[in-house]
Amino acid sequence: MPRVYNFSAGPAALPQSVLEQVRDELLDWQGVGASVMEISHRGKPFMEVAERAEADLRELMAIPAGYQVLFLAGGAQTQFSMLPLNLLDGRESADYVITGHWSEVARKEGERYCRTNIAASGEDSGFAAIPDTAGWQCDPQAAYLHYTPNETIHGVAFDGVPEIDNATLVADMTSSILSEPVDVSRFGVIYAGAQKNIGPAGLTVVIVRGDLLGRAAPQTPKVYDYRRQAEVGSMANTPPTFAWYVSGLVFRWLKEQGGLAAMAAVNRRKADKLYRTIDESGGFYRNPVDPPYRSRMNVPFTLADPSLDETFLREAESSGFYALKGHRAMGGMRASIYNAMPEAGVDALVDFMKHFHSNKG
Numbered sequence: 001m002p003r004v005y006n007f008s009a010g011p012a013a014l015p016q017s018v019l020e021q022v023r024d025e026l027l028d029w030q031g032v033g034a035s036v037m038e039i040s041h042r043g044k045p046f047m048e049v050a051e052r053a054e055a056d057l058r059e060l061m062a063i064p065a066g067y068q069v070l071f072l073a074g075g076a077q078t079q080f081s082m083l084p085l086n087l088l089d090g091r092e093s094a095d096y097v098i099t100g101h102w103s104e105v106a107r108k109e110g111e112r113y114c115r116t117n118i119a120a121s122g123e124d125s126g127f128a129a130i131p132d133t134a135g136w137q138c139d140p141q142a143a144y145l146h147y148t149p150n151e152t153i154h155g156v157a158f159d160g161v162p163e164i165d166n167a168t169l170v171a172d173m174t175s176s177i178l179s180e181p182v183d184v185s186r187f188g189v190i191y192a193g194a195q196k197n198i199g200p201a202g203l204t205v206v207i208v209r210g211d212l213l214g215r216a217a218p219q220t221p222k223v224y225d226y227r228r229q230a231e232v233g234s235m236a237n238t239p240p241t242f243a244w245y246v247s248g249l250v251f252r253w254l255k256e257q258g259g260l261a262a263m264a265a266v267n268r269r270k271a272d273k274l275y276r277t278i279d280e281s282g283g284f285y286r287n288p289v290d291p292p293y294r295s296r297m298n299v300p301f302t303l304a305d306p307s308l309d310e311t312f313l314r315e316a317e318s319s320g321f322y323a324l325k326g327h328r329a330m331g332g333m334r335a336s337i338y339n340a341m342p343e344a345g346v347d348a349l350v351d352f353m354k355h356f357h358s359n360k361g
C-alpha cells in the first residue's frame with residue numbers, strides 16, 4: 001500500500017520509521033506479551049518510557065534544570081485555561097499579542113479569567129506581518145505575556161524570541177516546537193499540543209519554569225495544577241500513555257537526524273523551495289505574508305484564479321499529495337511541512353505545482 005505525502009496541518013504526518021516500529025511492537029511490546037497501550041502507567045516498564053521521553057526531550061531542547069516538563073492530557077486549547085489558572089496568582093491582567101487565529105482564541109479564553117490587554121495586533125496588516133516589538137503596549141501589571149511563535153492558519157511566524165520586559169513570557173509552540181533550536185531560558189512557559197510536530201493527538205507538552213509552580217488559583221482542578229502534576233510526574237490521573245510512547249519514539253528519531261539544528265536546516269530548505277516556487281510563478285500562485293515573517297511550517301497559498309482550486313486539489317490528491325486544502329478561514333491551499341515531511345515530499349510538490357502552472361497558466 002503506497003503512503004501519500006501528507007501535508008495535513010494536524011493531526012499531521014509522523015516519521016515512517018516511527019510508525020513501522022509502532023507496528024512491529026504493537027501486539028507484544030518489549031516481550032511483555034501485551035501492547036504498550038494495555039499496561040499500567042505506574043508500572044516500571046511504562047515509567048521507563050516516560051522517563052526516557054522526558055530525558056530525550058530535555059536533551060533535544062537543552063531544557064535547563066530549573067524547568068519542569070509535563071506530559072499532560074488535553075490539547076493546546078486546554079492550556080488556554082490552565083495558563084491563567086496557574087499564572088495569574090491574584091493579578092488581574094495578562095498581555096496577549098495577536099498575530100492570527102490561534103493567539104486570538106487564546107486571548108478569548110484568557111478573558112474568562114482576567115482582563116486581557118492586547119499588547120499588539122497584526123490585524124491591520126491582515127496578519128501578513130508580526131508587529132514590531134518597539135510599538136508593543138504592554139501592561140506593567142500583567143501576570144504574563146502570551147504569544148504564538150507560529151500561526152498555523154495564517155502562516156505567519158516570529159523571527160526569533162521577542163525582547164520584552166515581562167519575565168513570564170508564554171509561548172504556544174504547538175506548530176513550531178522541535179522545528180529549530182530555541183533558548184528555553186527566555187520563557188516562563190512553553191506549551192505544545194502534540195499532534196502537529198510531536199506525536200499523536202491527546203497529549204500536550206508543557207515546559208514550565210520552576211518558580212511559576214504553586215501559584216494556582218484555589219478553584220483550579222487538581223489535574224490542571226502545574227505544581228501538582230510536576231510533583232507526581234504528570235500522573236495526577238492516567239496520562240495519554242500511547243501518545244507519550246509514540247512521542248518518545250519521535251524524540252529518538254529527531255536525535256538520530258542530528259537534533260534540532262539539523263532539523264532547522266532541512267526545514268529552512270523545504271520552506272525556501274516552496275516559497276520560491278510561489279514567488280517565481282508570476283502571480284499564478286500567491287502567498288500573502290511578508291517574507292521575513294513567513295512560516296517555515298505552514299505555507300498557505302492561493303491561485304490567482306480560485307476557480308482552479310478544486311482542479312488543483314483533485315489532481316494533487318490523485319498524484320499522492322494529501323490534505324493540501326487550505327483552512328476554511330483562508331481558502332486556497334496550505335502545505336504543512338513539519339519535521340516528518342521529507343524534503344523529497346516538498347521536491348515532488350514543487351514539481352507538481354510547476355507542472356500544474358504550465359498546463360493551466
Ligand SMILES: *Cc1c(COP(=O)(O)O)cnc(C)c1O
Nearest residue numbers: 075076077102152172174175193
Ligand atoms: C492546532 C493549534 C491549536 C489547537 O490545538 P488543540 O490541541 O486542538 O487544542 C492551538 N494553537 C496552535 C498554534 C495550533 O496550531
